[in-house]
Amino acid sequence: MLAALGSLAAALWAGLHLRTLLLGAFVFLTLLDYIKRRPPKNYPPGPPRLPFFGNFFQLDFRKPHETVQRFVKKYGNLLSLDLGYFSSVTVTGLPLIKEVLVHTEQNILSRPVTAIRYRVFKKHGLLMSSGQEWKEQRRFALMTLRNFGLGKKSIDERIQEEAHYLVETIQEEKGQPFNPHFKINNAVSNIICSVTFGERFEYDDARFQELLKLLDEATYLEASMWSELYSIFPWLMKFLPGPHQTVIRDWEKLKLFVSREIESHKKDWNPDEPRDFIDAYLTEMTKHTDNTTSSFHEESLVCSTLDLFFAGTETTSTTLRWALLYMAMNPGIQEKVQAEIDRVLGQSQQPSTASREHMPYTNAVIHEVQRMGNIVPLNVPRVVTYDTTLAGYNLPKGTMILTNLTALHRDPKEWATPDTFNPEHFLENGQFKKRESFMPFSIGKRVCLGEQLARAELFIFFTSLMQKFTFEPPANEKLNLNFRSGLTLSPVSYRICAVPRV
Numbered sequence: 001m002l003a004a005l006g007s008l009a010a011a012l013w014a015g016l017h018l019r020t021l022l023l024g025a026f027v028f029l030t031l032l033d034y035i036k037r038r039p040p041k042n043y044p045p046g047p048p049r050l051p052f053f054g055n056f057f058q059l060d061f062r063k064p065h066e067t068v069q070r071f072v073k074k075y076g077n078l079l080s081l082d083l084g085y086f087s088s089v090t091v092t093g094l095p096l097i098k099e100v101l102v103h104t105e106q107n108i109l110s111r112p113v114t115a116i117r118y119r120v121f122k123k124h125g126l127l128m129s130s131g132q133e134w135k136e137q138r139r140f141a142l143m144t145l146r147n148f149g150l151g152k153k154s155i156d157e158r159i160q161e162e163a164h165y166l167v168e169t170i171q172e173e174k175g176q177p178f179n180p181h182f183k184i185n186n187a188v189s190n191i192i193c194s195v196t197f198g199e200r201f202e203y204d205d206a207r208f209q210e211l212l213k214l215l216d217e218a219t220y221l222e223a224s225m226w227s228e229l230y231s232i233f234p235w236l237m238k239f240l241p242g243p244h245q246t247v248i249r250d251w252e253k254l255k256l257f258v259s260r261e262i263e264s265h266k267k268d269w270n271p272d273e274p275r276d277f278i279d280a281y282l283t284e285m286t287k288h289t290d291n292t293t294s295s296f297h298e299e300s301l302v303c304s305t306l307d308l309f310f311a312g313t314e315t316t317s318t319t320l321r322w323a324l325l326y327m328a329m330n331p332g333i334q335e336k337v338q339a340e341i342d343r344v345l346g347q348s349q350q351p352s353t354a355s356r357e358h359m360p361y362t363n364a365v366i367h368e369v370q371r372m373g374n375i376v377p378l379n380v381p382r383v384v385t386y387d388t389t390l391a392g393y394n395l396p397k398g399t400m401i402l403t404n405l406t407a408l409h410r411d412p413k414e415w416a417t418p419d420t421f422n423p424e425h426f427l428e429n430g431q432f433k434k435r436e437s438f439m440p441f442s443i444g445k446r447v448c449l450g451e452q453l454a455r456a457e458l459f460i461f462f463t464s465l466m467q468k469f470t471f472e473p474p475a476n477e478k479l480n481l482n483f484r485s486g487l488t489l490s491p492v493s494y495r496i497c498a499v500p501r502v
């Protein structure tokens, strides 16, 4: 009896003990978290944060660029938000964005790497690398892409040829409703593929279509709540199933595809006759074989190539998908584009970047698509590498910097009709007019590496499609501008009719 009482007491004690211990640990960790993440003096204001999660629960992951609007109104143009894994500051308004991307640029050239990205890419590649490695990889990529014709006539010809194939495959739809998503992605991707891998892929190549779907899925899911949770609690989320595991699997499969391409390049590689980016990179690697601090090794070859493949595919095709939607929803504007095409090119001459100068209206429409489409709404994040001040506030080392391109592209002070599709924003007396508040490619030393290529692709693909087809909503269906928010803002899946013009 006594023994039984004794063991009961012991059990109670142990239970109590455990609970006290857990409670104590929780209080301790919360305090630690509080101290660790207490904002420094003169830090930009923001909403109050929870321990561990920061402002996580205050963000809507389906449209993060919109939900914080109330905060911007309340706290002003420099808004601090704690994402749980990074302290971030969002910069709004042209003067401040220019200030941060141009004047303090030297202190914010690096990228913050989330845990989920680190898992697959470490800090290698072009998009997310920093410091010396970024400098070396970017310089090499720019030089090599130029050697393979970027910014020259030869890349124009490559795009024209691909545009021809795209028109052909869309002709097969015979004006019936179809979803243009992966045909467009394939066409756009073939341009960067021909530069990086030395080949293009047929639109009915099931294996390549599968890769494009992986890329699309990863782009979407990497910005999901699950991936954010992975970045806050990697040690836990690593073991839990969910969309974050899909993202990791997708990127791993894409890396495998690139690795296989590299292996097959090695087989018939001739250093004297580089065929593409991979060949040129293999040659560069031989110059650094004895150097352990060099960034030219096989892992970064895979990552840089995959970055070009990803950045060169998703962004431009998403923009083109927005373009078709805007045209089908604004038939009057589409007609004007076609009238300009008929006047300058007719039906037989293919558009080239040289025709752009003679086609201000079409050029303005493409710019307006980019303004309204606004596919990278908060720019690609940067991170502060040296304590910096901006507008009187302190931005300590390690702060993630987001620049609010949405606010810029929809600023009522800068645009006559900020929320309406209106090419006149880029026209003056019938001539094309550049606008300072338009920066879909960002600005500064880390500006989009593919801007020239993207602009050539957008112009030639868009103009070729407008030359041959009129895009219309399917009978009895209404098109809308609903979007899906991932690493890019893209239109939700839609069907459209491409009615042949002749």
Ligand code: HEM
Pocket (backbone or CB within 6 Å): 126, 127, 128, 138, 192, 307, 308, 311, 312, 313, 315, 316, 319, 375, 376, 379, 380, 381, 440, 441, 442, 443, 444, 446, 447, 448, 449, 450, 451, 453, 454
């Ligand atoms: C409409 C199409 C495109 C848009 C809107 C776009 C937008 C952007 C933006 C906003 C950045 C971040 C710049 C910054 O941090 O300040 C970026 C970076 C980058 N883009 Fe693009 N991009 C497009 C097309 C392309 C294409 C076709 C390529 C292919 C070569 C490409 C390759 C890259 C790379 C490699 C980076 C990383 C540069 C670095 O971190 O140094 N982009 N892009």
Ligand SMILES: *[C@@H]1O[C@H](CO)[C@@H](O)[C@H](O)[C@H]1NC(C)=O
Pocket (backbone or CB within 6 Å): 064, 065, 066, 067, 068, 069, 070, 072, 079, 090, 092, 378, 404, 406, 407, 408, 410
């Ligand atoms: C960016 O600007 C838009 C438009 O003004 C606003 O709705 C949004 O809340 C801003 N986002 C952030 C993160 O500041």
Ligand SMILES: *[C@@H]1O[C@H](CO)[C@@H](O)[C@H](O)[C@H]1NC(C)=O
Pocket (backbone or CB within 6 Å): 132, 136, 291, 292, 293, 294, 295
């Ligand atoms: C090794 O690589 C680093 C980084 O690229 C470079 O700064 C250094 O000069 C190289 N050393 C030699 C011996 O080539």
